[in-house]
Amino acid sequence: MSAPLLDVSGLETQFPTRDGVVRAVNGVSFTVNRGEILGLVGESGSGKSVTGFSLIGLVDAPGRIAAGSVKLDGRDIVGLPNDELRAIRGKRISMVFQDPSMTLNPVLTVGDQMLLALRAHERISAGDGRRRCVAALEQVGIPDPGRRLDSYPHQFSGGMRQRVAIAIALLHKPDLVIADEPTTALDVSIQAQILTEMKALARDTGTAMIWISHDLATVSSMADRIAVMYAGRIVESGPTATVLRDPRHPYTRGLLDSLPAIAQAGEDLASIPGTTPSLLKLPPGCPFAPRCPRAQPVCANEPPLAVEGDRTFLCHFPLGVRA
Amino acid sequence: MTDGFVTASGVSRHFTPSLPLGERIVAAFGGAVERRSVRAVDQVDLSLRKGEALGLVGESGCGKTTLGRMIAGILPPSDGALAIAGEPVMTCGASPRKTTTRVQMVFQDPFASLDPRMRIGDALAEGPIHHGLVSKAGAVAYVRDWLGQVGLEPDYVSRYPHQFSGGQRQRVAIARALAMRPDVLVCDEPVASLDVSIQAQIINLFLKLRRELDLTLLFISHDLGVVRHLCDRVAIMYLGRIVEEGPTHEVYADPRHPYTQALLDSVPKLVLEEGAEVRFKPIQGELPSPLAPPPGCHFHLRCPFAAERCAVERPTLRPVATGRRAACHFAKTDLNIITGSSSSPAVIASGAKQSS
Numbered sequence: 001m002s003a004p005l006l007d008v009s010g011l012e013t014q015f016p017t018r019d020g021v022v023r024a025v026n027g028v029s030f031t032v033n034r035g036e037i038l039g040l041v042g043e044s045g046s047g048k049s050v051t052g053f054s055l056i057g058l059v060d061a062p063g064r065i066a067a068g069s070v071k072l073d074g075r076d077i078v079g080l081p082n083d084e085l086r087a088i089r090g091k092r093i094s095m096v097f098q099d100p101s102m103t104l105n106p107v108l109t110v111g112d113q114m115l116l117a118l119r120a121h122e123r124i125s126a127g128d129g130r131r132r133c134v135a136a137l138e139q140v141g142i143p144d145p146g147r148r149l150d151s152y153p154h155q156f157s158g159g160m161r162q163r164v165a166i167a168i169a170l171l172h173k174p175d176l177v178i179a180d181e182p183t184t185a186l187d188v189s190i191q192a193q194i195l196t197e198m199k200a201l202a203r204d205t206g207t208a209m210i211w212i213s214h215d216l217a218t219v220s221s222m223a224d225r226i227a228v229m230y231a232g233r234i235v236e237s238g239p240t241a242t243v244l245r246d247p248r249h250p251y252t253r254g255l256l257d258s259l260p261a262i263a264q265a266g267e268d269l270a271s272i273p274g275t276t277p278s279l280l281k282l283p284p285g286c287p288f289a290p291r292c293p294r295a296q297p298v299c300a301n302e303p304p305l306a307v308e309g310d311r312t313f314l315c316h317f318p319l320g321v322r323a
Numbered sequence: 324m325t326d327g328f329v330t331a332s333g334v335s336r337h338f339t340p341s342l343p344l345g346e347r348i349v350a351a352f353g354g355a356v357e358r359r360s361v362r363a364v365d366q367v368d369l370s371l372r373k374g375e376a377l378g379l380v381g382e383s384g385c386g387k388t389t390l391g392r393m394i395a396g397i398l399p400p401s402d403g404a405l406a407i408a409g410e411p412v413m414t415c416g417a418s419p420r421k422t423t424t425r426v427q428m429v430f431q432d433p434f435a436s437l438d439p440r441m442r443i444g445d446a447l448a449e450g451p452i453h454h455g456l457v458s459k460a461g462a463v464a465y466v467r468d469w470l471g472q473v474g475l476e477p478d479y480v481s482r483y484p485h486q487f488s489g490g491q492r493q494r495v496a497i498a499r500a501l502a503m504r505p506d507v508l509v510c511d512e513p514v515a516s517l518d519v520s521i522q523a524q525i526i527n528l529f530l531k532l533r534r535e536l537d538l539t540l541l542f543i544s545h546d547l548g549v550v551r552h553l554c555d556r557v558a559i560m561y562l563g564r565i566v567e568e569g570p571t572h573e574v575y576a577d578p579r580h581p582y583t584q585a586l587l588d589s590v591p592k593l594v595l596e597e598g599a600e601v602r603f604k605p606i607q608g609e610l611p612s613p614l615a616p617p618p619g620c621h622f623h624l625r626c627p628f629a630a631e632r633c634a635v636e637r638p639t640l641r642p643v644a645t646g647r648r649a650a651c652h653f654a655k656t657d658l659n660i661i662t663g664s665s666s667s668p669a670v671i672a673s674g675a676k677q678s679s
């Protein structure tokens with residue numbers, strides 16, 4: 001096994017607020033290998049986006065990374081000075097957001113901002129730059145790319161805008177793309193097009209991806225490995241299909257059972273009772289304990305991290321494991 | 324289409340978007356400005372039997388909300404008629420009004436219409452008191468009872484809107500609609516913004532309400548999985564028209580309209596085998612602008628089976644099996660009905676499906 005591209009260890013990201021410290025990411029560890037797609041799933045507020053932002057040093061002040069390391073090819077990039085981070089961002093690691101307007105500037109033509117993005121990391125003539133941009137747009141399935149370069153973002157449909165954002169993210173052939181719910185706001189037919197294209201692009205270019213989504217089905221069709229987040233932690237990880245077919249963590253099981261796709265039509269769904277905890281005052285021990293059907297008094301203690309082959313899980317009473 | 328409990332007959336709704344400022348000025352000086360209108364809903368026939376749950380499915384902008392609002396008596400149609408048990412939902416004339424409390428709507432953003440300074444108990448009592456469903460004296464007990472029915476603490480009557488979580492808000496919105504004792508509930512994407520675990524709780528609530536109250540439900544959703552779980556029948560919309568309609572499990576198992584087929588193929592499925600090669604069969608192209616939908620069949624530019632006829636002739640929503648209709652010239656049909664279309668194109672369609 002070669003060393004992973006990205007090695008995240010013990011990552012903690014916190015936001016001081018009037019009401020106390022929000023522990024948005026609370027001791028997260030995972031690795032991403034070259035060319036691999038890691039799916040990061042969890043319900044809203046579980047810390048997926050903050051994890052993504054933390055990896056590229058984009059945590060909103062006064063939020064900060066309080067502990068842990070993010071090693072890119074063995075080099076810790078937490079706490080690097082801003083200019084060094086900027087040299088990595090967009091070049092070696094880039095990000096695609098749910099809302100493409102986080103990437104796109106409404107007052108510049110698509111061509112102009114793509115050229116700016118190119119020139120952030122390399123010296124390139126206007127003519128060569130334009131050719132690169134046309135190729136990049138073509139690669140993400142934008143028809144008539146030469147003409148579209150002179151359009152403004154609002155002249156594109158939502159799906160096409162997201163494609164432009166993806167093209168920009170891929171301009172410098174990064175090692176890693178962090179895609180944060182990139183298809184959540186799109187209709188299923190456009191989502192299907194983009195999923196198909198991104199998967200092919202990742203494969204063709206050898207780009208690794210962290211695919212963040214709340215949708216288990218989408219992740220299951222994209223990701224080689226999956227990490228399930230709950231209340232700022234990764235509670236389970238492993239090969240996607242293995243984890244989803246035979247989950248170890250009761251939360252993963254609960255998420256799957258909540259899906260109408262699995263249940264018999266018309267039958268009550270085995271929903272998880274209660275709601276997600278406040279990150280301001282997490283219960284001690286396992287954060288899922290108040291909602292967990294398997295919880296015992298010992299769950300008020302920190303659960304052990306179990307490693308089983310290429311799987312990990314954080315639970316006192318994991319499913320499918322003999323005690 | 325008149326035997327249903329809820330009926331929409333030939334219903335259309337057009338919107339004329341306001342012009343951009345520049346064009347308004349041109350128009351004010353007598354310049355020629357093209358004023359195109361959106362046919363948000365275009366000659367829709369639909370009916371629901373009493374006690375039935377119908378899912379209304381389609382991608383954003385296809386007209387689901389507009390149709391739902393017309394059925395709920397909130398928006399007058401430009402054309403056509405809407406009725407519940409044979410009685411019109413709205414008055415006719417220049418300023419149409421809703422004439423019945425038998426239909427209520429749960430909105431996509433349920434709290435937009437609630438006064439943030441008003442306690443939930445008072446907000447929920449307003450309508451029932453106004454319509455004489457309950458006396459002022461009995462209102463508190465009445466609202467407490469409905470909160471209980473939707474799985475909320477009856478004591479929440481004294482809370483303010485902001486004190487509720489996302490899932491609780493949906494429950495409040497449902498209680499508010501049900502407190503009007505409707506026969507028909509129109510729900511616009513009621514679980515779309517919720518996390519799956521909370522979504523499952525609300526789906527269970529709908530299942531319970533369907534069992535306990537004799538509700539007729541129009542359930543608007545873009546989520547085919549939720550509709551499969553909750554609805555007896557499904558209607559698929561595309562650019563203002565219903566393209567297919569029938570019992571949910573039959574439509575999902577054997578879609579007759581190419582758009583329904585494409586939509587089903589686009590939905591990501593949970594993949595549970597290692598190394599499974601996941602392939603979508605995405606629909607080609609994008610949704611055409613609703614301001615200028617293509618002539619003939621609205622789907623023909625994206626349809627793998629389109630023929631010349633599709634570009635000129637609007638397909639009617641016609642029976643294709645018992646209790647099933649589809650609006651495609653070449654839809655496969657199980658019925659021995661003499662229609663304009665011959666049977667050979669159906670063979671084309673199904674043959675092409677096998678070879679793909």
Ligand SMILES: Nc1ncnc2c1ncn2[C@@H]1O[C@H](COP(=O)(O)OP(=O)(O)O)[C@@H](O)[C@H]1O
Nearest residue numbers: 015022024043044045046047048049050060279
């Ligand atoms: N700038 C911020 N200030 C305070 N809290 C924040 C900030 N950004 C995110 N959070 C909190 O961190 C938690 C995780 O958020 P996020 O990573 O966005 O969740 P997800 O992407 O999984 O929905 C949430 O409770 C959120 O409210």
Ligand SMILES: Nc1ncnc2c1ncn2[C@@H]1O[C@H](COP(=O)(O)OP(=O)(O)O)[C@@H](O)[C@H]1O
Nearest residue numbers: 338340361363382383384385386387388389613
């Ligand atoms: N009040 C309105 N004014 C102008 N256009 C509208 C209005 N309401 C809806 N539309 C247009 O009608 C079409 C259908 O919208 P809608 O019923 O909201 O679709 P859906 O609920 O399926 O997303 C869209 O093209 C939308 O832009």
Ligand code: SF4
Nearest residue numbers: 620623626633651652
């Ligand atoms: S009528 Fe024609 S264009 Fe329309 S869906 Fe059927 S085959 Fe396609």
Ligand SMILES: [Mg+2]
Nearest residue numbers: 048049050180
């Ligand atoms: Mg997020």
Ligand SMILES: [Mg+2]
Nearest residue numbers: 387388389511
């Ligand atoms: Mg809508």
